[in-house]
Amino acid sequence: MGRCVLLIFTFMVLSVGLERGRTSDGGGAGTSGEAPMDKAEKEALYSAIRGFVGDWWNGSYLYPDPCGFTPIQGVSCDLFGGQWYVTSLNIGPVHENSLNCSAKPLFSSQLFDFKHLKSLSFFNCFVYDRQTLPPDSYWDGLSGSLESLEIRTNPGLTGGIPSSFGRLLGLWSLVIIENGLNGTVPTNLGDLAGLKRLVLAGNRFTGPIPNSFGGLTKLLILDMSSNSLSGPLPPSIGSMASLLKLDLSNNMLHGDLPSDLGNLRSLTLLDLRNNSFSGGLIPSLHMMKSLEELALSRNPIGGDIGVLDWQKLKGLAVLDLSGMGLTGEIPEAFSQLEKIRFLGLSDNILSGALPPKLETLPCLSALYVNGNNLSGEIKFSSGFYDRMGWRFGAWDNPNLCYPAADLGPNGSRMPHRVRPCGHEEEKEVVKDPSISGGKGLGADGGDSGGNSHFLPILGFSSNGADGFQCSNFWVHVLLLAVVSSFLE
Numbered sequence: 001m002g003r004c005v006l007l008i009f010t011f012m013v014l015s016v017g018l019e020r021g022r023t024s025d026g027g028g029a030g031t032s033g034e035a036p037m038d039k040a041e042k043e044a045l046y047s048a049i050r051g052f053v054g055d056w057w058n059g060s061y062l063y064p065d066p067c068g069f070t071p072i073q074g075v076s077c078d079l080f081g082g083q084w085y086v087t088s089l090n091i092g093p094v095h096e097n098s099l100n101c102s103a104k105p106l107f108s109s110q111l112f113d114f115k116h117l118k119s120l121s122f123f124n125c126f127v128y129d130r131q132t133l134p135p136d137s138y139w140d141g142l143s144g145s146l147e148s149l150e151i152r153t154n155p156g157l158t159g160g161i162p163s164s165f166g167r168l169l170g171l172w173s174l175v176i177i178e179n180g181l182n183g184t185v186p187t188n189l190g191d192l193a194g195l196k197r198l199v200l201a202g203n204r205f206t207g208p209i210p211n212s213f214g215g216l217t218k219l220l221i222l223d224m225s226s227n228s229l230s231g232p233l234p235p236s237i238g239s240m241a242s243l244l245k246l247d248l249s250n251n252m253l254h255g256d257l258p259s260d261l262g263n264l265r266s267l268t269l270l271d272l273r274n275n276s277f278s279g280g281l282i283p284s285l286h287m288m289k290s291l292e293e294l295a296l297s298r299n300p301i302g303g304d305i306g307v308l309d310w311q312k313l314k315g316l317a318v319l320d321l322s323g324m325g326l327t328g329e330i331p332e333a334f335s336q337l338e339k340i341r342f343l344g345l346s347d348n349i350l351s352g353a354l355p356p357k358l359e360t361l362p363c364l365s366a367l368y369v370n371g372n373n374l375s376g377e378i379k380f381s382s383g384f385y386d387r388m389g390w391r392f393g394a395w396d397n398p399n400l401c402y403p404a405a406d407l408g409p410n411g412s413r414m415p416h417r418v419r420p421c422g423h424e425e426e427k428e429v430v431k432d433p434s435i436s437g438g439k440g441l442g443a444d445g446g447d448s449g450g451n452s453h454f455l456p457i458l459g460f461s462s463n464g465a466d467g468f469q470c471s472n473f474w475v476h477v478l479l480l481a482v483v484s485s486f487l488e
């Protein structure tokens, strides 16, 4: 754990360093005497910013040389044909001295006059006032240059995504996250063939995922979680062959899982939690050999848990299959998933025994099998209960018991709310009054992290699980973080 925090810290220091480097390049202090800023460009900059921060802001007075001696926080410039142009504009309280938006921010039409704008972002800008994004025709002004567009945490922004976004053909990153935007997802976003990251999470989008998204063959990250999307997964989803992360959790998607999902051989994260998918697990899932996190919980998928060759998913670190109506026995193959940290099987209809071999998994730090129909004796060693503590949940299995001989001197070494064998009359032994009323940890064990996928994992301590394979997992997390940073 400590090592991981250190790695992430190092990574943050590195990325801050890179950020600094980039800003001062753009600022180019001292060079502005030799190279002037295009006059129309300068006026556009002042006017665009004044729209967001308010009429009190006098750019020509405060920042007479915005690409030179008096750089503006959040603005970067570059030289084109011997003159300075704005290449990046970031509005919102990112840094201490960032440009903050007024209570009634406006999109100035000059925002769309920049000749070489590559990156545009609004963070926490449209908060109180209801606003829509500027209409279609405006955005076409940026279609020749814009590479990254980010609209983050603007609860006041409503209305739809302008369909001209589908003509910003230079985009490789489109991030529209946690705003109040609604309407359907424009089909022509599927024309943005150069996209590497598409995030539309946490808005109020409705309707289907366009089948045209199959054209996004360079996409690495697709996150449309926490909207109200409906309809089935488009069959074309299997064409997004480069995908590393696919998150469609917390929507109202339904229908069968398409077998083409199995074509996504590079996928490391598949999160479909809390939808209405049905029709059983599909064997092609085990072809996704790169999977590290698979979360399908809270879908009425049903069917037998054993239809996949689970041992083929060797990279799995998180497997969340709770609340899916799954039947059958817990597959022995799970005990070959050597990197697994979180195994959530709660609230299904699983029967049979709890395989004692699960105890041998070197990285396992949370196991939830509560709310099933498991039976017989739990055959884990007492050391296992010590190691897992509350992160082992086996309650609400009426026919499951533990051998009373395993009870430690203080009653500490026992699975919580499981009865000792031979005490058939007692339905449930509640030793700890603090847990008797609650839902229990397992009920939402894997989901407490909301939007962040790594939160559930970071939540576990890695005590007793410090093998080489477990630390390897953190290397993967770091690599993924590095990949994400190149997308910034």
Ligand SMILES: *[C@@H]1O[C@H](CO)[C@@H](O)[C@H](O)[C@H]1NC(C)=O
Pocket: 058, 060, 061
């Ligand atoms: C900005 O300040 C300059 C110099 O003080 C002044 O001439 C100009 O009228 C001001 N512009 C606005 C829009 O207030």
Ligand SMILES: *[C@@H]1O[C@H](CO)[C@@H](O)[C@H](O)[C@H]1NC(C)=O
Pocket: 093, 095, 096, 097, 098, 099, 100
């Ligand atoms: C912008 O807002 C942030 C947070 O509200 C604040 O810390 C910062 O000082 C503000 N910046 C300016 C230039 O007013």
Ligand SMILES: *[C@@H]1O[C@H](CO)[C@@H](O)[C@H](O)[C@H]1NC(C)=O
Pocket: 158, 159, 182, 183, 184
């Ligand atoms: C989007 O939300 C706004 C404001 O709540 C509403 O007026 C509009 O009808 C909604 N549009 C769609 C397509 O749902």
Ligand SMILES: *[C@@H]1O[C@H](CO)[C@@H](O)[C@H](O)[C@H]1NC(C)=O
Pocket: 226, 227, 228, 250, 251, 252, 274
């Ligand atoms: C499940 O998804 C719906 C949206 O479809 C959302 O309203 C709800 O809060 C989600 N539930 C949880 C527990 O996240």
Ligand SMILES: *[C@@H]1O[C@H](CO)[C@@H](O)[C@H](O)[C@H]1NC(C)=O
Pocket: 349, 351, 352, 373, 375, 399
């Ligand atoms: C639970 O398992 C028992 C066998 O242990 C079986 O008789 C019973 O039908 C199962 N109940 C359900 C709801 O599947």
Ligand SMILES: *[C@@H]1O[C@H](CO)[C@@H](O)[C@H](O)[C@H]1NC(C)=O
Pocket: 408, 409, 410, 412
């Ligand atoms: C039992 O409780 C005592 C005192 O609270 C503690 O010192 C001891 O470690 C406990 N034993 C076990 C096995 O938990």
